[in-house]
Amino acid sequence: MKKRILLVEDDPFLIDIYTTKLKEEGFLIDVATTGEECLKKIKEEKFNLLILDIVLPEIDGWEILERLKKEKEDQDLKVLILSNLGQKEEIERGLSLGANKYLVKAHHTPSEIVEKIKEMLK
Ligand SMILES: [Mg+2]
Numbered sequence: 001m002k003k004r005i006l007l008v009e010d011d012p013f014l015i016d017i018y019t020t021k022l023k024e025e026g027f028l029i030d031v032a033t034t035g036e037e038c039l040k041k042i043k044e045e046k047f048n049l050l051i052l053d054i055v056l057p058e059i060d061g062w063e064i065l066e067r068l069k070k071e072k073e074d075q076d077l078k079v080l081i082l083s084n085l086g087q088k089e090e091i092e093r094g095l096s097l098g099a100n101k102y103l104v105k106a107h108h109t110p111s112e113i114v115e116k117i118k119e120m121l122k
Contacts, residue, residue, distance in 0.1 A: 005030070049077070080101045080120060103116060
């Protein structure tokens, strides 16, 4: 069974990079470009991993995490925060809101991030 990933990202360049790379690795990728779209998709479909940006229009990643607590438990959904926000407090906040992992975009190449995603879904 192919693992399903929902990428929540509003930067078209990053969407392009990660959908291409993750498809090459054999994952099924769906994209949400807003928080609303993300919450809708999670309610309607089942995913193995959510890759979550924090800075998004309207509903941001923090609020998505708050609202997804129940689904996360019910569906065994893993969450990887992939954000430009890299302050210690921000990382701690993400993990305390239930993210399994927090990666700062600027600290890793896309290929490194894909490797970490593969590890999370092993
Ligand atoms: Mg963003």
